[in-house]
Amino acid sequence: GEKGISSGKHAGWVSYGLDGDDILLTNWNATIIGPQSTNLGERIYSLKVVAGPRYPKEPPQIRFITKINMVFVDSVGNVMPQFPALSAWKPSMSIVDILCALREAMVPASKLPQPSPDAVY
Secondary structure, three states, X not given: OOEEOOOOOOOOOEEEEEOOOOOOOOEEEEEEEOOOOOOOOOOEEEEEEEOOOOOOXXXXXXXXXXXXXXXXXXXXXXXXXXXXXXXXXXXXXXXXXXXXXXXXXXXXXXXXXXXXXXXXX
C-alpha cells in the first residue's frame, strides 16, 4: 500500500508505495493531489517511479500516468532530467523530495490549459 507524507506542507497531499511485491525496491506508485486553491486542487495525479540499479547515486525516473500540462513533463508523461529536483539530485535526497517538488511545480502549471481530469498517457 501507499504511505502518505506525514509532515510539512505537502502532508496528506502526496503518497507513494511499492508496486506489488517488488522485493528489489525498484518500481513504485505515487499519488499527488494537486495544490489547493488552484484549478488542479481537485485532481488526483497517478505516477510511476523507477528507482534503477544506480539509485540513490542517480535519481529515479518518474512518469505521470494522469495527463498534465507542465514544464519539464514531456508528451508521454516523463519528468525530464532537466526538472530542477532531478538535475540537482544528490544521493541524500529521496523519492519524496521529488514528489514534493513536482507538487510545488504544479502551482505555475495550474495557469496553463490542462487536459480533462480523467485523461491518461
